[in-house]
Amino acid sequence: MLTKLVANADEAIRDISDGAVIMLGGFGLCGIPENCIAALVRKGVKDLTCISNNAGVDDFGIGIMLKTRQVKKMISSYVGENAEFERQLLSGELEVELIPQGTLATRCLATGYGMPAIFTPAGVGTEVAEGKEIREFNGKPYLLEHAFDSDFSIVKAWKGDTHGNLIFRATSRNFNPLMAMAGKITIAEVEILVEAGELDPDQIHTPGIFVNRIFEGRNYEKRIEQVTTSLKA
Amino acid sequence: MLTKLVANADEAIRDISDGAVIMLGGFGLCGIPENCIAALVRKGVKDLTCISNNAGVDDFGIGIMLKTRQVKKMISSYVGENAEFERQLLSGELEVELIPQGTLATRCLATGYGMPAIFTPAGVGTEVAEGKEIREFNGKPYLLEHAFDSDFSIVKAWKGDTHGNLIFRATSRNFNPLMAMAGKITIAEVEILVEAGELDPDQIHTPGIFVNRIFEGRNYEKRIEQVTTSLKA
Amino acid sequence: MLDKFGIAKRIAQELKDGYYVNLGIGIPTLVANYVPKEIEVILQSENGLLGIGPFPFADDVDADLINAGKQTVTTTKGSSFFDSALSFGMIRSGRVDLTVLGAMEVADNGDIANWKIPGKMVKGMGGAMDLVAAAKNIIVAMQHVDKKGNSKLLKKCSLPITGLGCVKKVVTELGVFDITAEGFKLLERAPGISVDYIKEKTEGRLLIVGEIPEMELN
Amino acid sequence: MLDKFGIAKRIAQELKDGYYVNLGIGIPTLVANYVPKEIEVILQSENGLLGIGPFPFADDVDADLINAGKQTVTTTKGSSFFDSALSFGMIRSGRVDLTVLGAMEVADNGDIANWKIPGKMVKGMGGAMDLVAAAKNIIVAMQHVDKKGNSKLLKKCSLPITGLGCVKKVVTELGVFDITAEGFKLLERAPGISVDYIKEKTEGRLLIVGEIPEMELN
Numbered sequence: 001m002l003t004k005l006v007a008n009a010d011e012a013i014r015d016i017s018d019g020a021v022i023m024l025g026g027f028g029l030c031g032i033p034e035n036c037i038a039a040l041v042r043k044g045v046k047d048l049t050c051i052s053n054n055a056g057v058d059d060f061g062i063g064i065m066l067k068t069r070q071v072k073k074m075i076s077s078y079v080g081e082n083a084e085f086e087r088q089l090l091s092g093e094l095e096v097e098l099i100p101q102g103t104l105a106t107r108c109l110a111t112g113y114g115m116p117a118i119f120t121p122a123g124v125g126t127e128v129a130e131g132k133e134i135r136e137f138n139g140k141p142y143l144l145e146h147a148f149d150s151d152f153s154i155v156k157a158w159k160g161d162t163h164g165n166l167i168f169r170a171t172s173r174n175f176n177p178l179m180a181m182a183g184k185i186t187i188a189e190v191e192i193l194v195e196a197g198e199l200d201p202d203q204i205h206t207p208g209i210f211v212n213r214i215f216e217g218r219n220y221e222k223r224i225e226q227v228t229t230s231l232k233a
Numbered sequence: 234m235l236t237k238l239v240a241n242a243d244e245a246i247r248d249i250s251d252g253a254v255i256m257l258g259g260f261g262l263c264g265i266p267e268n269c270i271a272a273l274v275r276k277g278v279k280d281l282t283c284i285s286n287n288a289g290v291d292d293f294g295i296g297i298m299l300k301t302r303q304v305k306k307m308i309s310s311y312v313g314e315n316a317e318f319e320r321q322l323l324s325g326e327l328e329v330e331l332i333p334q335g336t337l338a339t340r341c342l343a344t345g346y347g348m349p350a351i352f353t354p355a356g357v358g359t360e361v362a363e364g365k366e367i368r369e370f371n372g373k374p375y376l377l378e379h380a381f382d383s384d385f386s387i388v389k390a391w392k393g394d395t396h397g398n399l400i401f402r403a404t405s406r407n408f409n410p411l412m413a414m415a416g417k418i419t420i421a422e423v424e425i426l427v428e429a430g431e432l433d434p435d436q437i438h439t440p441g442i443f444v445n446r447i448f449e450g451r452n453y454e455k456r457i458e459q460v461t462t463s464l465k466a
Numbered sequence: 467m468l469d470k471f472g473i474a475k476r477i478a479q480e481l482k483d484g485y486y487v488n489l490g491i492g493i494p495t496l497v498a499n500y501v502p503k504e505i506e507v508i509l510q511s512e513n514g515l516l517g518i519g520p521f522p523f524a525d526d527v528d529a530d531l532i533n534a535g536k537q538t539v540t541t542t543k544g545s546s547f548f549d550s551a552l553s554f555g556m557i558r559s560g561r562v563d564l565t566v567l568g569a570m571e572v573a574d575n576g577d578i579a580n581w582k583i584p585g586k587m588v589k590g591m592g593g594a595m596d597l598v599a600a601a602k603n604i605i606v607a608m609q610h611v612d613k614k615g616n617s618k619l620l621k622k623c624s625l626p627i628t629g630l631g632c633v634k635k636v637v638t639e640l641g642v643f644d645i646t647a648e649g650f651k652l653l654e655r656a657p658g659i660s661v662d663y664i665k666e667k668t669e670g671r672l673l674i675v676g677e678i679p680e681m682e683l684n
Numbered sequence: 685m686l687d688k689f690g691i692a693k694r695i696a697q698e699l700k701d702g703y704y705v706n707l708g709i710g711i712p713t714l715v716a717n718y719v720p721k722e723i724e725v726i727l728q729s730e731n732g733l734l735g736i737g738p739f740p741f742a743d744d745v746d747a748d749l750i751n752a753g754k755q756t757v758t759t760t761k762g763s764s765f766f767d768s769a770l771s772f773g774m775i776r777s778g779r780v781d782l783t784v785l786g787a788m789e790v791a792d793n794g795d796i797a798n799w800k801i802p803g804k805m806v807k808g809m810g811g812a813m814d815l816v817a818a819a820k821n822i823i824v825a826m827q828h829v830d831k832k833g834n835s836k837l838l839k840k841c842s843l844p845i846t847g848l849g850c851v852k853k854v855v856t857e858l859g860v861f862d863i864t865a866e867g868f869k870l871l872e873r874a875p876g877i878s879v880d881y882i883k884e885k886t887e888g889r890l891l892i893v894g895e896i897p898e899m900e901l902n
Binding site: 027028029030031053076077078079080081086089090096098099100101102103104105106108109120121122123124125126127128158168169170171172173174175176177178205222223224225226227228229230231232 | 511512513514515520521522523524527528529530531532533535536537538539541547548549550551553554557558577582588589590591592593594595596599600626627628629630
Binding site: 348394395396398430441 | 484486508510515516517541542543544545546547548551552554555556557558559560561562600
């Protein structure tokens with residue numbers, strides 16, 4: 001029998017140790033693996049390298065791990081929502097690699113697709129290109145960007161089954177299916193866990209082959225960064 | 234208003250002219266654009282370069298266009314089901330480029346994702362590698378393979394809407410979403426066409442931005458190459 | 467002189483029926499409010515949404531449904547969700563017809579800087595570098611001068627570059643400019659703004675050909 | 685000597701619980717019939733299906749649901765469909781635990797030829813080149829000798845290569861062989877087959893260490 005099911009976040013992250021390179025799904029606070037982040041804080045594992053589009057806010061998401069100084073290095077595309085992050089960065093406490101969002105996404109894809117590197121025009125002529133190989137195709141320059149090499153990927157899905165199949169909801173999909181493909185070990189926390197066979201095979205976003213551990217998370221807060229609303233007429 | 238809707242296959246392919254490079258979705262006879270193939274035969278357009286995983290069978294699918302000698306060159310991964318094909322190939326009437334299936338799929342993906350080339354280990358040390366650049370990453374050799382440059386992509390989906398959003402069914406998905414992303418002009422024929430807004434945004438496989446023309450096809454034969462069955466106990 | 471709403475209104479005139487459009491954070495987002503009634507444009511959000519609808523009613527706020535600015539939004543008829551790689555795939559392969567971005571500086575050769583002020587601000591580039599490197603048509607919505615009155619339409623960007631030679635058009639509180647081989651070509655003046663004033667406020671090469679009309683905002 | 689069912693049965697013994705497995709066309713497909721009851725393996729079909737079920741009942745045949753051999757199949761509990769790029773993504777990134785393939789020739793260094801006979805047969809490689817280039821573990825199911833009695837386990841392949849140095853294990857009608865630095869290492873003999881007979885029928889380097897057991901097929 002497939003044994004992907006784990007009891008909870010603590011069991012799921014049991015072997016993540018100091019110095020690990022981990023990917024964390026989500027865009028802003030949308031679609032982040034809340035349960036696993038809380039478990040990583042409980043475990044107190046440190047010197048982490050985190051690959052994630054954003055770094056959370058001061059008191060939520062990856063921001064919590066920054067407060068507890070568990071993160072040695074962040075690889076992100078945008079970190080504008082986090083004052084503690086900016087402080088640690090400017091003081092040199094935190095190592096930061098900022099890369100274009102499409103490059104981040106596509107480097108995850110490359111890992112999952114077994115492609116060692118990809119070419120992208122993003123960043124040509126900028127700081128991002130420093131030290132990187134540039135190559136022209138049809139007269140247009142591209143940067144060579146390498147696939148990521150991470151120890152763990154931690155993603156959050158809406159629904160999942162005991163075979164590890166995942167379905168995401170709305171824009172909480174974002175980086176989650178990409179990172180799910182890119183981890184040596186992929187951990188998925190889901191809002192709703194069902195038995196294999198209950199999900200429509202045509203609607204699965206991440207096939208279970210990419211997922212090593214899965215559990216149903218608890219008490220999702222799903223905090224919103226900017227509540228913007230329309231008035232009813 | 235978005236004007237992607239066309240009346241039928243003949244209108245959809247109206248501007249495909251002699252010498253065009255076209256991609257055709259499908260794997261074997263599964264998920265092929267039957268209506269558009271018939272229209273291409275009616276139009277009598279010739280000297281086509283067809284990029285498609287297979288070449289149909291003698292009297293169905295792309296096989297029909299081979300019989301009518303409309304195809305100058307096939308780019309495929311497997312053509313074993315078509316005797317007329319083999320005859321034209323061995324007699325030199327038909328130009329053929331055989332490439333690995335994963336390379337075919339990933340070169341479509343590269344086009345759709347705006348990546349000029351990809352690296353794959355498939356074909357290293359074989360005829361396929363002749364004249365191609367080989368590059369090592371982490372001690373393993375990869376071939377550099379280029380994105381496709383095609384004039385038209387013709388795909389078949391199960392459901393589609395007036396915005397060009399597509400949903401595929403079971404293994405008739407295969408190359409269709411990849412080719413849908415890879416055409417300069419993408420034509421989609423669907424079994425069921427609905428108004429924009431009727432499809433669940435979470436379940437769309439090909440976002441409409443990739444599709445230029447769409448119509449509801451007729452009289453799908455959906456021929457099966459090998460009917461294999463189990464006996465009821 | 468235009469306010470930010472005026473800039474957004476003027477940019478909305480550049481929209482064409484059936485366009486797929488990516489709107490950046492800030493003034494560009496406002497453009498969505500001025501889409502002419504008779505045309506249909508589809509807004510792309512690079513986190514993974516095609517077909518951004520208006521902000522939700524308070525009862526319908528959904529934490530799983532946000533735009534690239536992390537604001538809660540809704541879908542429209544024909545929307546689709548996808549992952550961020552496919553999202554940038556559409557951008558890189560040229561399927562997005564128009565990108566509207568903010569900028570801190572633009573140079574007269576189309577270079578743009580909008581992601582970093584060394585030593586002061588380190589927010590990151592997000593999707594901006596991908597967008598400027600790949601979009602077919604880029605319009606920048608920006609302030610013509612900074613708070614001290616210095617021009618932000620320059621001969622050469624002083625801040626770290628986001629992309630090279632990519633901007634096609636700039637709309638500021640003072641006017642509308644095409645980027646040409648001869649520099650910023652003045653197309654229209656903002657209401658009440660003189661050509662001389664624009665000359666004074668533009669550090670980069672400015673090309674003025676014939677009579678420059680005042681822009682018309684409905 | 686084994687028939688094709690025997691070869692499939694023996695290969696089924698290599699399966700482990702939880703394995704994701706890609707089975708090629710021909711004898712490899714038969715392996716699915718001999719999966720031990722106490723384990724669960726998930727079959728991948730490179731056209732875009734994870735979790736291949738048995739052939740459908742006649743009433744349930746579905747033209748949209750086929751395997752890589754173009755045969756009608758069914759799904760199992762936990763199946764998923766995907767496009768062919770993602771399918772080869774899983775293969776290339778090493779998520780498929782085991783690939784079972786047929787071959788026309790295998791060399792004692794693990795080279796394999798199975799896609800072309802120049803001037804005679806041009807069917808194409810399909811997914812074979814991708815599979816052999818990327819799979820973690822490749823077992824070949826093949827005939828030891830051709831119709832004329834010539835060995836197909838060779839020093840060097842004579843036919844166009846599908847992949848270099850990739851085969852890990854070979855199961856033929858005569859025995860089971862690991863590919864090692866010293867060539868084909870005989871692990872088991874087929875029922876009734878002597879080591880001498882295997883020596884006679886193997887052109888490539890053959891390594892025989894100690895007593896070679898006869899294989900056990902339940």
